[in-house]
Amino acid sequence: MYIVTAHEMYDWDRKSIEEAGMDGRILMENAGRAVAEQVEKRVRNDQHIVVLIGAGNNGGDGFVIARTLLNRGYSVKAWQLVSDEKIKGDALVHKQLYLGAGFELAHLTKVNVLFRELDQADVIIDAMLGIGVYGKLKPPFDQVTAYANQSQALKIAVDIPTGVPADEGITDFDGLQADYTCIIAAPKLSAFLPHTAPYYGEWEVVEIGLPAKKLKKTSVSLWSSEHARPTLPERHPYSHKGTHGKALVIGGSYLMPGSIALSARAALRSGAGLAAVATPKSAWPSVSVHIPEATAVSTSEENGVLAERVEVDFTGYDAVGIGMGMGRSDASRTIVQQVVEEADVPVLIDADGLYHLKQLLDVLKNRTGPAVLTPHPGEMAHLLGITVTELLARPFEWSQRFAYNHGVYIVLKGPSTIITAPDGTQVVDTSGNAGLAKGGSGDVLSGILLALMMQSQSITEALCNGCFLHGKAAELLTTEGHSKADLLATDLIEGLSQAFRTLSS
Ligand SMILES: NC(=O)C1=CN([C@@H]2O[C@H](COP(=O)(O)OP(=O)(O)OC[C@H]3O[C@@H](n4cnc5c(N)ncnc54)[C@H](OP(=O)(O)O)[C@@H]3O)[C@@H](O)[C@H]2O)[C@@H](O)CC1
Ligand SMILES: [K+]
Secondary structure, eight states, X not given: OEEBOHHHHHHHHHHHHHTTOOOHXXXXXXXXXXXXXXXXXXXXXTSEEEEEEOSSHXXXXXXXXXXXXXXXXXXXXXXXXXXXXXXXXXXXXXXXXXXXTTOOEEEOSOHHHHHHHHHHOSEEEEESOOTTOOSSOOTTHHHHHHHHHHOOSEEEEESSOTTOOSSSSOOOOXXXXXXXXXEESSOBGGGGSTTTHHHHOEEEEEOOOOOGGGSOOOSEEEOOHHHHHHHSOOOOTTOOTTTTOEEEEXXXXXXXXXXXXHHHHHHHHTTOSEEEEEOOTTTHHHHHTTOTTSEEOOOOEETTEEOSOOOOOGGGOSEEEEOTTOOOOHHHHHHHHHHHHHOOSXXXXXXXXXXXXXXXXXXXHHOOSOEEEOOOHHHHHHHHTSOHHHHHHSHHHHHHHHHHHHTOEEEEOSSSEEEEOTTSXXXXXXXXXXXXXXXXXXXXXXXXXXXXXXXXXXXXXXXXXXXXXXXXXXXXXXXXXXXXXXXXXXXXXXXXXXXXXXXXX
């Protein structure tokens, strides 16, 4: 499913009308009816619904929703919040159809009268403003939105909660806090941004008859089980351990042996044929106890951390992961440089490896083999030399810029993980839950990604599926047995079995 900016949405709408001969009035009818159907699933007909209608086409959808629900026997009061001359075009057509059907329309004169009505409402449908919003809310939308936000009523937003921008980059706004948003035709970028997504509440996308072929291929799309099922690696009956790849993970230290153990174990649980671990000798006993299936690579160490180069032949491996629990010593930076310069196989860089990478950006640029960076927002901001706030205001744009300029894949981790390829295409994965907000989850993800990178048709596919399996494992584990509070990274690794089974059935 494509994710759109406001501009891309308008372009789709325009092409559908101008090139495919679609009628804007039919699209609005379809949109309003599709939303009404979702409302019916959530609302009983003894509940009182107030529909708030603004000046643009979002308001036009509101007239269709109100008419449809009234025709179906619901208790609905429609409120037009702007003066009559502001209602134009398709919205005016649907206002006339609403009135022609014999239904009553309230006009806003004094906000207090509307507020008394909102006090009586069980459900508020927000058809005030859609993707055409710009700047901060003007009266009366600012007051009505603030009042609705205080209300206990169920708040359903049409397309996008009023006031929330569709695109990234705008952080200063007042928005309606919806419980549920019925998105028209395609999710907007803001449904995946940390500062805007919470306004949507739960959301769903409804189809309104826009011809799919008239949507210009956008650069961002959403990953789902429909994508994962046919693309997850299959196990051939005649395969052997070499068929599924040999991974090398470099990292860990005497005081931090856990991370590398989690990564290596997750890689094997995700189908890697073999996993070798390059970690200080003093850490190896603590690592191997968790992962007897892994082999050790001989290393030298100093004060419990890896010292100087790692004497390995990278051509003997199908992918290399580096950085987990490695520490930030100068020696470990040398090893990160060695891997970036010398390993032609796909390399995944995480945690302390990303910290060092900041000093190695030129080396990274000259690399020919694929490189995958798996930062959380703090690490990504460090690499970019900006603040986390700046990054999170435009995570799509920053990731795209960095991936393109440095020729790397980026997995920017978060509630909506953004996977960016060097050509700038981006995929969002929303699987998972707050149970993942715990130390070690990232190490597990790195192991999963490493394993899938060795077994997939493309790196992007591997990264999308890896993130999806990681999130799915958390969802499945917290549906039965675990809670989001007690879930550990080690549980996630064991939960991969169920995630793989669910997605391959
Ligand atoms: N195929 C499709 O795409 C379909 C789309 N559809 C629907 O259309 C919606 C987009 O419609 P849209 O373009 O008319 O914009 P919309 O958000 O209703 O608002 C425009 C109005 O808002 C006003 N305004 C702006 N900022 C403001 C502020 N800060 N504070 C106060 N007012 C502000 C602005 O005022 P003005 O600039 O005139 O002063 C103007 O009057 C879309 O979200 C979806 O619901 C469906 O009908 C089916 C087909
Ligand atoms: K809205």
